[in-house]
Amino acid sequence: xxxxxxxxxxxxxxxxxxxxxxxKSLGSDYPNVVTVDGDVGNSTRTEPFAKAFPDRSFNxxxxxxxxxxxxxxxxxxxxxAVVSSFACFLLNxxxxxxxxxxxxxxxxxKLVGSHSGISIGEDGPSQMGIEDVALACSLPGVAVIxxxxxxxxxxxxxxxxxVEGPTYLRLGRANAPxxxxxxxxxxxxxxxxIKSGNDVTIISNGLMVGIAMDAAKLLEDAGVNARVIxxxxxxxxxxxxxxxxxxxxxxxxxxxxxxxxxxxxxxVSQVVVQEHPVPMEFVNVGAQYAESGxxxxxxxxxxxxxxxxVDAANRAVGR
Amino acid sequence: xxxxxxxxSLEELKEKAKVIxxxxxxxxxxxxxxxxxxxxxxxxxxxxxYFAGHxxxxxxxxxxxxxxxxxxxxxxxxxxxxxxxxxxxxxxxxELLTLRxxxxxxxxxxxxxxxxxxxxxxxxxxxxxxxGIGQALGLRMDSLDSQVYVMIGDGEMGxxxxxxxxxxxxxxKLGNLTAIIDQNGYQQTGATKDVLDYGDFAEKVATFGxxxxxxxxxxxxxxxxxLEVASQQKDKPSLIVSRTxxxxxxxxxxxxxGDMNFHGKPLSKELAEKALxxxx
Numbered sequence: 001x002x003x004x005x006x007x008x009x010x011x012x013x014x015x016x017x018x019x020x021x022x023x024k025s026l027g028s029d030y031p032n033v034v035t036v037d038g039d040v041g042n043s044t045r046t047e048p049f050a051k052a053f054p055d056r057s058f059n060x061x062x063x064x065x066x067x068x069x070x071x072x073x074x075x076x077x078x079x080x081a082v083v084s085s086f087a088c089f090l091l092n093x094x095x096x097x098x099x100x101x102x103x104x105x106x107x108x109x110k111l112v113g114s115h116s117g118i119s120i121g122e123d124g125p126s127q128m129g130i131e132d133v134a135l136a137c138s139l140p141g142v143a144v145i146x147x148x149x150x151x152x153x154x155x156x157x158x159x160x161x162x163v164e165g166p167t168y169l170r171l172g173r174a175n176a177p178x179x180x181x182x183x184x185x186x187x188x189x190x191x192x193x194i195k196s197g198n199d200v201t202i203i204s205n206g207l208m209v210g211i212a213m214d215a216a217k218l219l220e221d222a223g224v225n226a227r228v229i230x231x232x233x234x235x236x237x238x239x240x241x242x243x244x245x246x247x248x249x250x251x252x253x254x255x256x257x258x259x260x261x262x263x264x265x266x267x268v269s270q271v272v273v274q275e276h277p278v279p280m281e282f283v284n285v286g287a288q289y290a291e292s293g294x295x296x297x298x299x300x301x302x303x304x305x306x307x308x309x310v311d312a313a314n315r316a317v318g319r
Numbered sequence: 320x321x322x323x324x325x326x327x328s329l330e331e332l333k334e335k336a337k338v339i340x341x342x343x344x345x346x347x348x349x350x351x352x353x354x355x356x357x358x359x360x361x362x363x364x365x366x367x368x369y370f371a372g373h374x375x376x377x378x379x380x381x382x383x384x385x386x387x388x389x390x391x392x393x394x395x396x397x398x399x400x401x402x403x404x405x406x407x408x409x410x411x412x413x414e415l416l417t418l419r420x421x422x423x424x425x426x427x428x429x430x431x432x433x434x435x436x437x438x439x440x441x442x443x444x445x446x447x448x449x450x451g452i453g454q455a456l457g458l459r460m461d462s463l464d465s466q467v468y469v470m471i472g473d474g475e476m477g478x479x480x481x482x483x484x485x486x487x488x489x490x491x492k493l494g495n496l497t498a499i500i501d502q503n504g505y506q507q508t509g510a511t512k513d514v515l516d517y518g519d520f521a522e523k524v525a526t527f528g529x530x531x532x533x534x535x536x537x538x539x540x541x542x543x544x545x546l547e548v549a550s551q552q553k554d555k556p557s558l559i560v561s562r563t564x565x566x567x568x569x570x571x572x573x574x575x576x577g578d579m580n581f582h583g584k585p586l587s588k589e590l591a592e593k594a595l596x597x598x599x
Binding site for chain 2: 034036055056058060061063065066068069070071072073074075076077078079081096097099100101104105106
C-alpha cells in the first residue's frame with residue numbers, strides 16, 4: 001500500500017500487531033487481565049498473550065454471543081476482560097450481548113475488533129467491519145477508540161486497561177504508516193493535532209490519518225494550509241479541539257474508513273452544528289458494501305484516497 | 320461479617336415459600352404489571368437457594384468477593400428474586416411494593432447497577448448462563464470455592480447462546496456451576512412444546528458432558544435433594560431440570576380466570592385476594 005508515501009511517512013506495523021505486542025508485554029503488570037476469544041486469536045493478535053498466560057486466556061470457540069457474555073461474567077468477578085474478534089463479528093454478531101452483558105451493567109470489558117474497514121482486502125465485504133463504530137457509539141458509556149499507528153495503539157491498549165468500564169478498540173489488518181515516530185501523549189478523549197494549519201481542518205482516525213497527511217501535503221503544494229487532527233477517540237469526542245478547529249480554520253473535512261452513518265463524521269458534525277457551524281465535507285465508504293480486491297485497489301475504488309480528501313477540502317474552502 | 324448460608328428446616332422452608340409467594344402476588348398486583356405466574360413456578364428452587372444452606376452471602380456486604388452467586392437469567396421472574404432478597408435482609412419487605420415504580424431499584428427486570436445483591440442484569444433472554452460461566456471461571460482463577468447458580472426458563476432454551484454456553488461449561492469442567500431450568504411448560508404465546516420443542520432437556524444436556532437431574536421443582540424435598548447432589552459435582556457442571564407449574568400455589572385462581580399460562584400480567588385485586596387466601 002502507498003499510504004504515507006506522499007507525505008514521506010515510513011510504513012509501520014498494522015495496529016492489530018501493535019495491540020498484540022502491547023497486550024502481551026502488559027500481561028505481567030496487569031495480573032487481572034484475561035482474554036476471551038472466538039477462535040480467531042491468531043488474527044486479532046491476542047495469541048501472544050494467550051501463549052504467555054495460558055491460564056488467563058479462554059478460547060470459547062466460534063460463538064461470539066457466548067464469548068461476550070462470558071467476558072461480562074469474568075468482569076463482574078473483578079477481571080479486566082479483553083474480548084476480541086473481527087470488528088464485524090464482535091459488534092454485529094454479538095451486539096445485544098454487548099448491550100446487555102457489557103454496556104448496560106457498565107462492566108469492565110475491553111472489546112477489541114480487528115479487521116475493521118475495507119482495507120482488509122481480498123476476504124471481502126462479509127469480513128469488513130464498516131458499521132462497527134456506529135454500533136459501538138450507540139451504546140451509552142462505551143469509550144470508542146480508533147488508533148492510527150503502532151505507537152498510539154500501544155498507548156491506547158494501556159489506556160483502555162487503565163480506565164474502568166467498557167471500551168471498544170478498533171484495529172486494522174493492513175500495515176499502517178508511522179504517524180508518531182517520536183512517541184505520542186495518548187489520552188482517551190483527547191485528540192492530537194499532528195499538523196498545524198489554518199485554512200481547513202482534516203479530522204480522521206485509524207488508517208485514514210496517513211491518507212489525511214498525504215492529502216495535507218498535496219494541499220500544501222497547492223497553497224492550502226491544512227490542519228490535521230488524529231481524532232483517535234470517537235466517544236467521548238474531543239469537543240474543544242473540534243470547536244477550536246471550526247473557529248480557527250472555518251471548514252472541516254472528516255475522513256474515516258467506515259460507512260457514512262453513525263461514525264466519526266456524525267460525531268464531529270454533532271459538535272460543529274451545536275457549537276460553531278462551519279462548512280463540512282466527508283470522506284468515507286458511503287452507504288454501500290465494498291467487494292473483494294487488493295487493499296490499495298479498494299481504497300482507490302471506494303474513494304478513500306488523498307485526492308478524495310483534497311477534493312473535499314477544496315469543496316469546503318469554496319463554500 | 321463473613322459470608323454465610325442460612326439453613327431453615329423443611330417446615331420453615333415451606334412456610335418461607337408461602338411468604339415469598341404472597342410477596343409475589345402483592346408486589347405485582349400493586350405494580351399493576353409483571354410476571355407473577357413465571358415467578359411462582361420458581362419459588363421452591365429460589366427459596367431453597369437462599370434459605371436451605373446454599374447461597375453463602377452477606378446482605379450487609381453484598382459485594383463480598385467470596386460470596387456465592389445466583390443469576391436469574393429468566394429476568395422477567397424477578398419478583399421471586401426480590402422477595403427472597405427482602406426476606407434475606409437485603410432491603411425491607413415494604414420496599415417490595417415499589418416494584419416497577421419510577422425511582423425504585425426494583426425494576427421490571429434485574430438491574431445490577433441499581434440493586435446490590437443482583438448478580439447480573441438480565442431480561443434479554445439467553446445470556447445468563449454465559450455470564451455465570453464467566454463468573455465461575457473468574458472465581459476459580461481466584462481460588463475461591465464460591466458456587467454459581469443460574470436459573471433459565473424453558474422458553475429461554477430456544478436461544479442458541481444457551482447451547483453455546485452448555486458446551487463451554489463442559490470445556491472448562493466448571494464444577495462450581497449449577498444451571499436450573501425452570502420448566503414450567505409455558506412461554507409468552509403458549510405451551511413451550513408447541514412453540515419450539517427441544518424434547519428432553521436433561522438427555523440433551525447430558526450429551527454436552529453435564530451432570531443432569533430431572534425433578535418436580537415444586538416439591539421442596541425433591542429440590543433440596545437435587546441441590547445437594549448438584550453441589551457434590553466437583554469436576555463437571557450440573558443441570559437440574561426443574562419441572563414446575565406456572566403459577567404454582569395459586570392454580571385454582573388461574574383455573575377460575577381460564578388461563579393456565581397467565582403470562583406477563585398481574586392478578587386483579589379481586590383475584591389477588593383469592594390467591595392470598597390460598598397461601599395462608
